[in-house]
Amino acid sequence: MDDDIPYLLLTPGPLTTTRTVRAAMLQDYCTWDDEYNQRVSDIRQRLVRLAGVDASPDADQYTSVLMQGSGTFVVEATIGSVTPTNGKLLVINNGAYGHRIAQIAARLNICHQVFEVEETRAPNPDQIEQVLQQEGDITHVAMVHCETTTGMLNPAAEVGQLAQRYGKVFVLDAMSSFGGIPLNCRQSGVDYLISSANKCIQGTPGFGFVIADRKQLAASQGSARSLSLDLFAQWQEMEAHAGKWRYTSPTHVVRAFLQALIELDEEGGVAGRYQRYTQNQARLVEHMEALGFETLLPRSLQSPVITSFLFPRDTGFSFVPFYEALKRRRFVIYPGKASQADTFRIGTIGNVFPDDIDQLAIAVGEALQELNLQI
Numbered sequence: 181m182d183d184d185i186p187y188l189l190l191t192p193g194p195l196t197t198t199r200t201v202r203a204a205m206l207q208d209y210c211t212w213d214d215e216y217n218q219r220v221s222d223i224r225q226r227l228v229r230l231a232g233v234d235a236s237p238d239a240d241q242y243t244s245v246l247m248q249g250s251g252t253f254v255v256e257a258t259i260g261s262v263t264p265t266n267g268k269l270l271v272i273n274n275g276a277y278g279h280r281i282a283q284i285a286a287r288l289n290i291c292h293q294v295f296e297v298e299e300t301r302a303p304n305p306d307q308i309e310q311v312l313q314q315e316g317d318i319t320h321v322a323m324v325h326c327e328t329t330t331g332m333l334n335p336a337a338e339v340g341q342l343a344q345r346y347g348k349v350f351v352l353d354a355m356s357s358f359g360g361i362p363l364n365c366r367q368s369g370v371d372y373l374i375s376s377a378n379k380c381i382q383g384t385p386g387f388g389f390v391i392a393d394r395k396q397l398a399a400s401q402g403s404a405r406s407l408s409l410d411l412f413a414q415w416q417e418m419e420a421h422a423g424k425w426r427y428t429s430p431t432h433v434v435r436a437f438l439q440a441l442i443e444l445d446e447e448g449g450v451a452g453r454y455q456r457y458t459q460n461q462a463r464l465v466e467h468m469e470a471l472g473f474e475t476l477l478p479r480s481l482q483s484p485v486i487t488s489f490l491f492p493r494d495t496g497f498s499f500v501p502f503y504e505a506l507k508r509r510r511f512v513i514y515p516g517k518a519s520q521a522d523t524f525r526i527g528t529i530g531n532v533f534p535d536d537i538d539q540l541a542i543a544v545g546e547a548l549q550e551l552n553l554q555i
């Protein structure tokens with residue numbers, strides 16, 4: 181852990197970033213300036229490359245658009261911009277972020293249907309196929325890749341290929357996985373992939389982005405239900421004016437994000453980062469199980485991004501004192517979000533390494549002692 185940070189964030193984002201990413205924000209930029217907009221264009225190209233879709237013969241199939249706001253703003257921009265008035269959206273929901281997509285659709289008066297799955301289960305592609313067969317008027321399918329609520333990794337490629345086979349547009353909320361878990365948009369049938377600056381790319385919060393199938397995005401012109409969150413219009417501006425955003429962009433955050441993308445490359449790209457996150461998560465579960473904790477999900481459904489742990493039974497365990505005891509030891513963890521069980525979460529993404537996880541385990545042991553908790 182760097183000495184210049186007060187604590188390590190073991191959360192789903194914002195995350196602990198590197199000193200060099202933070203330092204990139206120490207300069208002011210003009211949004212009209214060529215040098216700044218060239219950096220935006222560089223970012224847009226790097227994002228398409230990260231989606232694994234720049235190799236011939238489809239080098240041009242995908243494009244990317246950046247959008248101001250937190251991740252949810254970009255989900256709302258996408259859902260509200262790409263579902264036409266006469267479209268119907270199928271939302272696959274097995275957690276708070278799937279639920280949020282359905283909320284967005286409801287708020288925007290988008291015709292939609294929700295395929296509900298228990299939080300601790302993965303969506304079953306066969307059942308989704310039945311829905312697609314029965315409900316012929318569905319035009320779009322939306323799902324979350326890593327359901328950050330529980331830490332579950334949903335079967336994006338299976339559902340995306342299914343959507344493709346049935347001629348549906350597939351929207352993937354890959355907010356907490358993109359850049360940290362390999363995914364090839366083309367092979368996975370993804371038409372729109374949504375993520376944000378402050379998750380696995382390890383930038384700072386302030387904007388998100390969409391990697392989009394160019395033909396689909398071009399065809400979505402005129403469908404947006406919002407002026408500022410119009411994905412097509414933002415794309416047109418960035419294309420026509422070489423990287424310029426429509427309205428004020430978070431210049432410092434954008435500059436830090438480019439630095440974060442360069443550092444991702446230096447780590448060996450998505451594959452390298454995936455390996456580190458996987459090691460972090462395996463080490464975390466090993467330590468926590470040795471201390472007596474149990475995970476909410478079985479290993480087979482678990483992502484390397486974040487892990488939900490059950491409150492130990494009959495011990496008087498409560499989150500806030502545990503959180504405070506860990507924070508005093510320079511580790512910040514996250515409350516639970518599962519609706520059916522008492523959990524807390526520990527993230528394993530960000531500028532965090534297996535050695536840090538070893539230190540965390542020592543801190544957890546001390547915190548249990550301090551709080552007189554015997555598990």
Ligand SMILES: *Cc1c(COP(=O)(O)O)cnc(C)c1O
Pocket residue numbers: 192193250251252253255277324325326327328353354355356376
């Ligand atoms: C973080 C996250 C979001 C967006 O959350 P914001 O707080 O708006 O940045 C959306 N979906 C998933 C799966 C996430 O993990």
